[in-house]
Amino acid sequence: MIDPRAFAVLATDIAVLTCYGAELKVLLTKAHSKNFKGEPVLPGGLVEFSERTDEAAKRILGDVLKSTVFYTEQLYTFDDPDRDPAGRVVSVAYIMLIPWKDAVRVIKSGASWHSVKDLPRLAYDHNEIIKLAVKRLVGKITYTNIIFNLMPEEFTLTELQDNYEIILGRKLDKRNFRKKLNSLNLLRKLPRRKEGEANRPAHLFSFRQKSIRELAIL
Amino acid sequence: MIDPRAFAVLATDIAVLTCYGAELKVLLTKAHSKNFKGEPVLPGGLVEFSERTDEAAKRILGDVLKSTVFYTEQLYTFDDPDRDPAGRVVSVAYIMLIPWKDAVRVIKSGASWHSVKDLPRLAYDHNEIIKLAVKRLVGKITYTNIIFNLMPEEFTLTELQDNYEIILGRKLDKRNFRKKLNSLNLLRKLPRRKEGEANRPAHLFSFRQKSIRELAIL
DNA sequence: TCAAAAGTGTTCCAAATACACCCATGA
DNA sequence: TCATGGGTGTATTTGGAACACTTTTGA
Numbered sequence: 001m002i003d004p005r006a007f008a009v010l011a012t013d014i015a016v017l018t019c020y021g022a023e024l025k026v027l028l029t030k031a032h033s034k035n036f037k038g039e040p041v042l043p044g045g046l047v048e049f050s051e052r053t054d055e056a057a058k059r060i061l062g063d064v065l066k067s068t069v070f071y072t073e074q075l076y077t078f079d080d081p082d083r084d085p086a087g088r089v090v091s092v093a094y095i096m097l098i099p100w101k102d103a104v105r106v107i108k109s110g111a112s113w114h115s116v117k118d119l120p121r122l123a124y125d126h127n128e129i130i131k132l133a134v135k136r137l138v139g140k141i142t143y144t145n146i147i148f149n150l151m152p153e154e155f156t157l158t159e160l161q162d163n164y165e166i167i168l169g170r171k172l173d174k175r176n177f178r179k180k181l182n183s184l185n186l187l188r189k190l191p192r193r194k195e196g197e198a199n200r201p202a203h204l205f206s207f208r209q210k211s212i213r214e215l216a217i218l
Numbered sequence: 219m220i221d222p223r224a225f226a227v228l229a230t231d232i233a234v235l236t237c238y239g240a241e242l243k244v245l246l247t248k249a250h251s252k253n254f255k256g257e258p259v260l261p262g263g264l265v266e267f268s269e270r271t272d273e274a275a276k277r278i279l280g281d282v283l284k285s286t287v288f289y290t291e292q293l294y295t296f297d298d299p300d301r302d303p304a305g306r307v308v309s310v311a312y313i314m315l316i317p318w319k320d321a322v323r324v325i326k327s328g329a330s331w332h333s334v335k336d337l338p339r340l341a342y343d344h345n346e347i348i349k350l351a352v353k354r355l356v357g358k359i360t361y362t363n364i365i366f367n368l369m370p371e372e373f374t375l376t377e378l379q380d381n382y383e384i385i386l387g388r389k390l391d392k393r394n395f396r397k398k399l400n401s402l403n404l405l406r407k408l409p410r411r412k413e414g415e416a417n418r419p420a421h422l423f424s425f426r427q428k429s430i431r432e433l434a435i436l
Numbered sequence: 437t438c439a440a441a442a443g444t445g446t447t448c449c450a451a452a453t454a455c456a457c458c459c460a461t462g463a
Numbered sequence: 464t465c466a467t468g469g470g471t472g473t474a475t476t477t478g479g480a481a482c483a484c485t486t487t488t489g490a
Binding site for chain 1: 220221223224225226227228264265267268269270271292294295297298299305306307308310
């Protein structure tokens, strides 16, 4: 049944990213494997026989998230023969983006969020995976509307701008930001405001379409 | 020796791209496998036990190119369980860029060049791989200097512009193109010209640095 | 009334675009 | 001398960047 030419174990590791508290955060768990037991790692696991790697990624995260509707994108395949001392494990890494609102639930599962700027040393090549994931995200938010995957259904313009600033790592001009977004017509202004803060209530917005489109945002 | 959890055969397929005759071309060979014998496919093959997939890609193309110094970049991993009727074969696909001057040699090896705009139906998911490879290349030439991998050591500005136009699929303004390149300072003007044409000889240029850099070209 | 964030326009500058003619060579 | 591609500059438009004050609310 198994092809005699098969020697590699197929795995997936997922860089789950979210924005919160002025930081881009990644989800870390503890390794189960003999060699790295208890060390911090990305969530991941083995791919099953009749499963695509993206299905595996969603299945594995499903244990933690109780839901698999989040944006998932293949990142890169890590295949150095020595990346796992236990044997030849080829990992197809994924990025998953989730809004903070949903991210919060995860905390009870033993996994936890860490700022991508202040990471411990992770097992395997997982620091490298995260570095690449962040680079991909930073690149993509400048020429796509991918950021909607990190936003809740309704949000204020300031919240949106905050997330851009967190990911880009620089401040944006409020007026220019709003002018640009207005011209792109990506958002729908809701007939509602975010009340209850000790300041003027902000209008709430939602994305007109929730599909990835290419466009020059910044 | 082989991990009992290993079930997937690890392979690589390579989209080798070059510009010539006003077309972006990809290298095709004939399939050897039982199911698709003789049908057109991308060059590719199985990865060996102690080999990275990029090494495998270069090794496999080495048979055809007698050289492995060309630009190689991981593209995407194709892992549908049904992509190969012979079994579970996971292919880590690569892009390779080669200047036409070097591409010519390949023709004697049974492989041949085909315009990416006029491809036959290929075996496996190879049409999809090429589509993605072209998309990646088109994207990257707008924000990197990656195109140097498709140019010979010395070239004229018109030849460079031609390659941009081929890949982007649109005409560029000659004066604006030269102005922009000049301001980027990417090129070195050689004290030599391309003689022997039935027109005014063009200055020859070479790239100052042959390493990928990010910069807004177009 | 105060603190805190929301919301809003104009000016300036840099870069992209559009555009046409003379030059040097080989045939 | 003719056909062919090489080489060059300016004017206009467009978009990005800089910048500060008034408004609305809860405490």
